[in-house]
Amino acid sequence: MSDALINGLAGAGGGIIAQLITYPLQTVNTRQQTERDLKKEKRKIGPVEQMCQVVKHEGWERLYGGLTPSLVGTAASQGVYYYFYQIFRKKAELAAIERKQKGVGDGTVGMFSSLVVAALSGCVNVLLTNPIWVVVTRMQTHTQASKKVHSDCEPLPEAAVLATIEPPPYGTGHAIQEVYDEAGVRGFWKGVFPTLIMVSNPSIQFMLYETMLKKLRKRRALNGKNDVTALEIFLLGALAKLGATVVTYPLLVVKSRLQAKQVTTGDKRHHYKGTLDAILKMIQYEGLSGFYKGMSTKIVQSVLAAAVLFMVKEELVRSIRLLLIKDAINIVTSKAH
Template identity: 85%
Template sequence: MSDALINGLAGAGGGIIAQLITYPLQTVNTRQQTDRDVKKENRKMSTVEQLYQVVKHEGWERLYGGLTPSLIGTAASQGVYYYFYQIFRRKAEITATERMQKGIGDGTVGMFSSLMVAALSGCINVLLTNPIWVVVTRMQTHTKTFKKSHCSATPSSDDAIFAAIEPPPYCTGHVIQEVYDEAGVCGFWKGVFPTLIMVSNPSIQFMLYETMLKKLRKRRVLNGKKDITALEIFLLGALAKLGATVVTYPLLVVKARLQAKQVSTGDKKHHYKGTLDAILKMIRYEGSSGFYKGMSTKIVQSVLAAAVLFMVKEELVRGIRLLLIKDAINAVKSKPP
């Protein structure tokens, strides 16, 4: 089994586990990003309060709306990304070695090369998996319709009675048909432009991660200590993702707005024709703060997910390699003399 395939499978497994743990936060964050309401009370509602409101009025299952396609998307994205990342990384390492033999460089992959490797892997991943994330965004932002009525005994009470009106089934097949009816096949690549620009997020993330990991390993070798622990991998992944998320968050909001169901009637400020139109309307009607809606939730979700992903991936890679070594040893032992 090739190293690229091992890392691809490990990345997919780590991504699924991270997704299961952090999915409710992701659902709330997507709703925050696509919320056009500028009322102060909505902006002040914390993540915990929004989680509570979703559970109270729509049920626990709505926190996991779109989970199935999201898990498929996560496995596909992480698998594709890590597979191509290892291929491009290996080529970069070979190039660096060849340059060293010619007296250029020290034989290691530099920061710029690491950035390019991550960017190329990210672009391939985006082009192949964008349709899945369009479906996931639609399902995460789909809400029940509520009918509000106050108790006659306390007409001014804040404890209003909400009655949920059950919508038609909103399954994956329904969403796919909805997207196709709206914009045809091209509808499944909505938000692909800001998403392609956002490959800088994993690029920055992996550049930071690889740089910190290399320095830590070098320090361990010099000090004669043991290999890096899972907890240290967890912390490195968290720090790398934190830096990348802060830089690229506005693009994530624009992407979510484009992939969510568009309002084709009524107020046109809620209907986006494309990336530039979305940016201009957000600036005009919401100001710069609109680009950072739900950022605190995203930081918590992204950092936790990335940390879990890196930790699980490294452990899976280590475990798979140990199994392959054991199988090879057993195969040699079982051969007749």
């Protein structure tokens, strides 16, 4: 089994576990990002209070709306990303060794090369998996969009009240059909432009992570100690994701706005024709603060998810390699006898 495949499988496994743990926060964060209420006086509520409101008015299952396609997307994204990351990383390492042989550099992959490797891996990942995340965003925000239709209608008819309390089932198939009806096949690549720019997020994240991990391992080697622990990997992953999230969050909000169901009638301030149109309308009607809606929730969710992902991935990679070594030893031993 190749090193790229091992890292791809481990990344997929770590991503699924991280997703299961943090998904309710992700659902709440997506709703916060796509909230288009322009009233300044609206009271802001925290993620815990908002989760309680979702459970109270919509049930526990709504915190996990879109979980199935999200798990598929996470496994696909992490698997694709780590697979191509390892391939590009190997090429960068070989290039660094060749440069050293020519008297240039120390033979290690530098920060800029790490950034390029992560960016290339991220671009491949985005282009292949964007349709899945469009569907996930629709499923996470569906109930919110349905309730907003009746938000200013008082008094509500009895049928509307019942529809608000018990919204009709909305599954993956409904979301796919809705996206296709709106914009055809190209609708599944809505928000791909800001998402491609957001490749800088994992690029920054992995650059920070690899740099901190390399320094920590060097320090441990000098002191004659063992490799880094799972807890230290957890903390390094959290710090790396924190730095990347703060820098790129506005692009994430724009992406979510574009992928959510668009308002085609009524207030045109809520309808975005594209990335530039969304940015200009958000600046005009919501100000710069609109680009940071739900940021505190995202920091908690993404930092926790990244920390769990890195920790689980490293443990899975280590376990798979140990199993392969044991299998190889057993094969050699059996042949010897």
